[in-house]
Amino acid sequence: xxxxxxxxxxxxxxxxxxxxxxxxxxxxxxxxxxxxxxxxxxxxxxxxxxxxxxxxxxxxxxxxxxxxxxxxxxxxxxxxxxxxxxxxxxxxxxxxxxxxxxxxxxxxxxxxxxxxxxxxxxxxxxxxxxxxxxxxxxxxxxxxxxxxxxxxxxxxxxxxxxxxxxxxxxxxxxxxxxxxxxxxxxxxxxxxxxxxxxxxxxxxxxxxxxxxxxxxxxxxxxxxxxxxxxxxxxxxxxxxxxxxxxxxxxxxxxxxxxxxxxxx
Amino acid sequence: xxxxxxxxxxxxxxxxxxxxxxxxxxxxxxxxxxxxxxxxxxxxxxxxxxxxxxxxxxxxxxxxxxxxxxxxxxxxxxxxxxxxxxxxxxxxxxxxxxxxxxxxxxxxxxxxxxxxxxxxxxxxxxxxxxxxxxxxxxxxxxxxxxxxxxxxxxxxxxxxxxxxxxxxxxxxxxxxxxxxxxxxxxxxxxxxxxxxxxxxxxxxxxxxxxxxxxxxxxxxxxxxxxxxxxxxxxxxxxxxxxxxxxxxxxxxxxxxxxxxxxxxxxxxxxxxxxxx
Numbered sequence: 001x002x003x004x005x006x007x008x009x010x011x012x013x014x015x016x017x018x019x020x021x022x023x024x025x026x027x028x029x030x031x032x033x034x035x036x037x038x039x040x041x042x043x044x045x046x047x048x049x050x051x052x053x054x055x056x057x058x059x060x061x062x063x064x065x066x067x068x069x070x071x072x073x074x075x076x077x078x079x080x081x082x083x084x085x086x087x088x089x090x091x092x093x094x095x096x097x098x099x100x101x102x103x104x105x106x107x108x109x110x111x112x113x114x115x116x117x118x119x120x121x122x123x124x125x126x127x128x129x130x131x132x133x134x135x136x137x138x139x140x141x142x143x144x145x146x147x148x149x150x151x152x153x154x155x156x157x158x159x160x161x162x163x164x165x166x167x168x169x170x171x172x173x174x175x176x177x178x179x180x181x182x183x184x185x186x187x188x189x190x191x192x193x194x195x196x197x198x199x200x201x202x203x204x205x206x207x208x209x210x211x212x213x214x215x216x217x218x219x220x221x222x223x224x225x226x227x228x229x230x231x232x233x234x235x236x237x238x239x240x241x242x243x244x245x246x247x248x249x250x251x252x253x254x255x256x257x258x259x260x261x262x263x264x
Numbered sequence: 265x266x267x268x269x270x271x272x273x274x275x276x277x278x279x280x281x282x283x284x285x286x287x288x289x290x291x292x293x294x295x296x297x298x299x300x301x302x303x304x305x306x307x308x309x310x311x312x313x314x315x316x317x318x319x320x321x322x323x324x325x326x327x328x329x330x331x332x333x334x335x336x337x338x339x340x341x342x343x344x345x346x347x348x349x350x351x352x353x354x355x356x357x358x359x360x361x362x363x364x365x366x367x368x369x370x371x372x373x374x375x376x377x378x379x380x381x382x383x384x385x386x387x388x389x390x391x392x393x394x395x396x397x398x399x400x401x402x403x404x405x406x407x408x409x410x411x412x413x414x415x416x417x418x419x420x421x422x423x424x425x426x427x428x429x430x431x432x433x434x435x436x437x438x439x440x441x442x443x444x445x446x447x448x449x450x451x452x453x454x455x456x457x458x459x460x461x462x463x464x465x466x467x468x469x470x471x472x473x474x475x476x477x478x479x480x481x482x483x484x485x486x487x488x489x490x491x492x493x494x495x496x497x498x499x500x501x502x503x504x505x506x507x508x509x510x511x512x513x514x515x516x517x518x519x520x521x522x523x524x525x526x527x528x529x530x531x532x533x534x535x536x537x538x539x540x
Binding site for chain 1: 313315345362366
């Protein structure tokens with residue numbers, strides 16, 4: 001028997017993981033999709049489709065992903081549950097891979113598919129309501145399009161999803177109880193720390209600094225004029241590489257390392 | 265075969281629960297692991313199962329290192345913790361999801377154990393009482409037919425008939441290939457069940473001896489006068505007289521009283537060490 005990966009065992013583990021807690025995994029996914037639908041519909045009823053698109057997408061993708069990340073390894077809130085999980089005869093790699101597949105692949109695919117269908121439905125309904133004879137018809141129609149999966153919102157949300165989900169998965173393996181809250185607190189702490197550190201450094205290096213957002217731009221005022229200094233392209237590329245690839249990779253792989261070394 | 269070589273473990277490096285613990289446990293025996301509250305009985309079982317890792321030393325179980333938690337090792341060991349976990353599933357669904365991980369799981373045996381332990385088989389497991397859930401997990405663990413079975417306080421939460429049934433089941437499943445380790449502070453629950461006694465106290469192994477050897481070397485009797493207790497390892501006043509544990513110099517055959525043995529060993533570790 002292969003002690004690292006066995007296809008049959010992996011399939012059994014996947015089936016067991018989903019069906020053992022159907023309410024937590026399937027129920028959670030259904031709940032998230034329902035909330036996303038409600039958020040979108042609420043904004044649409046207020047006549048704010050673009051805001052609805054962004055809010056529902058960010059909440060469903062980044063928020064749902066990181067909640068699921070905490071749930072998928074949420075076996076360690078009781079002794080008995082933790083023992084049953086750690087001692088189930090499957091390899092640590094298989095256990096990690098099942099969690100990554102459910103959180104990183106299946107949830108993403110289900111969410112994106114659902115979102116695209118919902119978005120198309122709402123945008124199409126909006127387009128149908130427009131009066132083709134109106135002089136603003138073309139302008140109004142072109143203004144409201146489905147959320148592109150290569151735009152700024154998608155990329156930013158993807159970056160948040162990759163980082164937050166990795167962090168909550170790792171956090172669930174470090175903190176046995178209330179891991180999601182603890183990870184959220186640490187994340188907020190880091191965010192505030194980097195924000196204020198960034199401002200302090202910016203003020204030490206430049207005068208007239210109004211605001212500085214780590215690590216993208218600095219807003220400065222010289223006499224009566226205000227303007228934004230943006231990070232140069234090379235540094236921006238490095239930052240994006242870290243935010244999109246390096247940090248998520250480290251977080252997701254660390255979850256595997258932590259699972260291997262987990263004592264309970 | 266279970267081998268512990270110089271195992272040290274503690275939840276903090278400054279306060280070790282075990283220091284240099286060395287012992288061998290053979291196949292085909294039921295071991296009773298006895299110790300005070302907080303002595304580390306559950307911790308030792310967790311080390312054996314691979315849930316905790318020794319700080320120093322090595323544990324080898326049938327050629328595997330538990331800390332690696334490899335499937336080859338895990339499908340041959342079943343650990344029943346003091347508090348059990350059952351998901352909100354029916355028995356059939358539980359078996360269909362969990363049993364395939366244990367190659368020697370036997371459904372017929374499982375059904376028999378459920379019946380013997382009088383476990384309710386309808387409805388979801390999570391709706392059962394704690395005692396019923398525990399009996400279900402015991403039945404499942406026994407039916408997995410693993411080479412090593414670790415039970416942490418298995419009789420906690422069981423009613424009197426179930427305790428009796430549990431002892432009967434354990435006695436019934438024993439064969440030459442199995443090793444069963446039962447940790448408990450309810451010593452009387454292990455009467456007539458264990459082959460070998462392990463007593464740990466203050467991080468040290470005080471006794472690891474077969475019950476037959478203990479019966480040969482120690483005598484458990486009740487006397488009427490204190491004058492008869494000189495040289496005893498342990499005395500306790502009871503309604504019927506004074507229970508004593510003494511050296512069995514006359515090679516008399518008496519029944520081993522585990523509770524008195526435990527007290528005798530923890531109160532006289534050096535004398536016991538010299539005898540065994």
